[in-house]
Amino acid sequence: MIKKISFIGSGNVASVFAEKFSSVNIDVINIISRNQKTGKELAQKVNAKYYKSIRRIDDCDMIFICTNDDNIVKISEELPDILVAHTSGNTSISSIKRKKRKAVIYPIQSLSKNEKVSFNEIPFCIEASDLETKAKIHELISKISKNIHTINSSERKLIHMSAVIASNFSNFCYIMGYEILKEKNISFDLLKPLIKHTAEKNLNREPKKNLTGPAARRDFKTIKEHLALIDNKKYKRIYEIISKTIIDKYEK
Amino acid sequence: MIKKISFIGSGNVASVFAEKFSSVNIDVINIISRNQKTGKELAQKVNAKYYKSIRRIDDCDMIFICTNDDNIVKISEELPDILVAHTSGNTSISSIKRKKRKAVIYPIQSLSKNEKVSFNEIPFCIEASDLETKAKIHELISKISKNIHTINSSERKLIHMSAVIASNFSNFCYIMGYEILKEKNISFDLLKPLIKHTAEKNLNREPKKNLTGPAARRDFKTIKEHLALIDNKKYKRIYEIISKTIIDKYEK
Numbered sequence: 001m002i003k004k005i006s007f008i009g010s011g012n013v014a015s016v017f018a019e020k021f022s023s024v025n026i027d028v029i030n031i032i033s034r035n036q037k038t039g040k041e042l043a044q045k046v047n048a049k050y051y052k053s054i055r056r057i058d059d060c061d062m063i064f065i066c067t068n069d070d071n072i073v074k075i076s077e078e079l080p081d082i083l084v085a086h087t088s089g090n091t092s093i094s095s096i097k098r099k100k101r102k103a104v105i106y107p108i109q110s111l112s113k114n115e116k117v118s119f120n121e122i123p124f125c126i127e128a129s130d131l132e133t134k135a136k137i138h139e140l141i142s143k144i145s146k147n148i149h150t151i152n153s154s155e156r157k158l159i160h161m162s163a164v165i166a167s168n169f170s171n172f173c174y175i176m177g178y179e180i181l182k183e184k185n186i187s188f189d190l191l192k193p194l195i196k197h198t199a200e201k202n203l204n205r206e207p208k209k210n211l212t213g214p215a216a217r218r219d220f221k222t223i224k225e226h227l228a229l230i231d232n233k234k235y236k237r238i239y240e241i242i243s244k245t246i247i248d249k250y251e252k
Numbered sequence: 253m254i255k256k257i258s259f260i261g262s263g264n265v266a267s268v269f270a271e272k273f274s275s276v277n278i279d280v281i282n283i284i285s286r287n288q289k290t291g292k293e294l295a296q297k298v299n300a301k302y303y304k305s306i307r308r309i310d311d312c313d314m315i316f317i318c319t320n321d322d323n324i325v326k327i328s329e330e331l332p333d334i335l336v337a338h339t340s341g342n343t344s345i346s347s348i349k350r351k352k353r354k355a356v357i358y359p360i361q362s363l364s365k366n367e368k369v370s371f372n373e374i375p376f377c378i379e380a381s382d383l384e385t386k387a388k389i390h391e392l393i394s395k396i397s398k399n400i401h402t403i404n405s406s407e408r409k410l411i412h413m414s415a416v417i418a419s420n421f422s423n424f425c426y427i428m429g430y431e432i433l434k435e436k437n438i439s440f441d442l443l444k445p446l447i448k449h450t451a452e453k454n455l456n457r458e459p460k461k462n463l464t465g466p467a468a469r470r471d472f473k474t475i476k477e478h479l480a481l482i483d484n485k486k487y488k489r490i491y492e493i494i495s496k497t498i499i500d501k502y503e504k
Contacts, residue, residue, distance in 0.1 A: 166429030177418030213420030
């Protein structure tokens with residue numbers, strides 16, 4: 001059973017995980033971070049010891065690497081040969097080097113230090129080097145979420161990409177809407193009930209069935225008028241290509 | 253005071269409006285629709301009289317045109333000279349012809365016959381030909397929503413366009429995510445908590461502050477890997493142009 005864990009990193013993912021595990025009585029032993037300020041702050045919050053260097057790591061059952069994807073290989077090479085996991089959606093389990101036991105624990109949610117999120121609902125993708133490690137990881141994660149899925153590295157990459165498209169890109173659609181209104185001093189509040197309703201509809205019904213608007217109903221006149229209204233050339237190009245893709249897709 | 257209203261159209265907007273007004277004791281007199289089936293169904297629901305032709309319209313205080321935008325001019329020309337309103341986001345009030353009193357009542361929400369929506373929260377954009385008409389319209393709409401805004405035709409067009417981008421296009425992002433997963437038999441359910449959380453974040457904080465993901469953090473390696481993973485050429489192009497726009501926007 002995993003009882004003592006340490007974290008490399010003190011950013012959003014490390015912070016949210018360390019605090020959550022600490023709250024369910026898992027001992028957080030070390031926070032290792034190049035950033036002394038956030039590293040020490042997090043260590044204090046979860047009653048752990050802060051170190052700047054990964055060479056100084058105290059006895060524990062497992063180490064979480066919660067850094068930029070690019071640093072995972074190098075950091076894993078320098079860690080002792082105990083169970084090491086990373087939390088990246090787009091990084092293969094094989095990026096963890098020179099360890100007998102490895103795992104990936106990828107939460108399909110954007111985690112942010114100062115934001116509450118209902119942990120029990122977060123889908124966790126887990127992958128492990130061997131069955132025993134997988135059982136241990138499953139047991140650990142089940143303390144914080146009831147939504148655990150065994151997913152291999154290539155499936156996880158696809159899930160991560162779909163998450164970027166469905167979440168980051170939809171957020172960017174909100175940004176475009178916000179800016180177009182802002183330029184004329186119109187409040188974005190006007191769009192909020194619609195944004196809420198649109199997302200909620202897609203929780204209950206296949207997204208394709210929920211699409212409305214000028215492109216879905218092939219209203220070329222409105223599309224043309226909208227394109228003439230958009231000043232920002234990039235936004236105009238995005239409006240054009242998404243509308244065209246919808247029109248072709250819903251061809252009669 | 254407006255007490256008796258009639259509707260041209262029996263689609264989603266006409267249905268939702270007629271049922272809602274009927275529920276707050278406004279008399280729905282006629283439903284006029286070329287579609288006999290939906291027209292008669294709606295008339296029965298709200299205890300109104302159905303006619304196929306707009307030449308036969310009974311005595312009422314106001315007529316709502318809830319048809320395709322393209323038909324508003326022609327239909328308004330044939331209606332008697334009483335207060336006439338349309339419900340289109342993208343159509344000027346001047347498209348209502350030959351009437352002394354005209355109005356626009358545009359709800360910023362996608363309305364659908366079989367979908368419950370919390371009416372009180374829907375922002376209504378209203379515009380009227382004169383102050384007396386505006387007061388009447390305001391009084392009428394206040395029976396169904398507490399979120400009423402006076403908005404002129406050119407502002408309303410911008411709001412409609414922003415709504416298309418923030419709602420229809422974000423819905424299209426969900427569709428892309430759904431299809432990429434579906435092709436590999438991975439359930440879209442995995443993305444639902446993230447979609448919900450992303451929308452909710454933007455109700456409380458300016459969208460630009462909520463953007464995360466590879467493009468926002470200039471993670472070119474992940475973007476390149478994602479592009480290599482997308483088979484659909486149009487989706488690849490959309491991924492590319494949105495990422496590029498985000499990268500330029502968040503330039504360091």
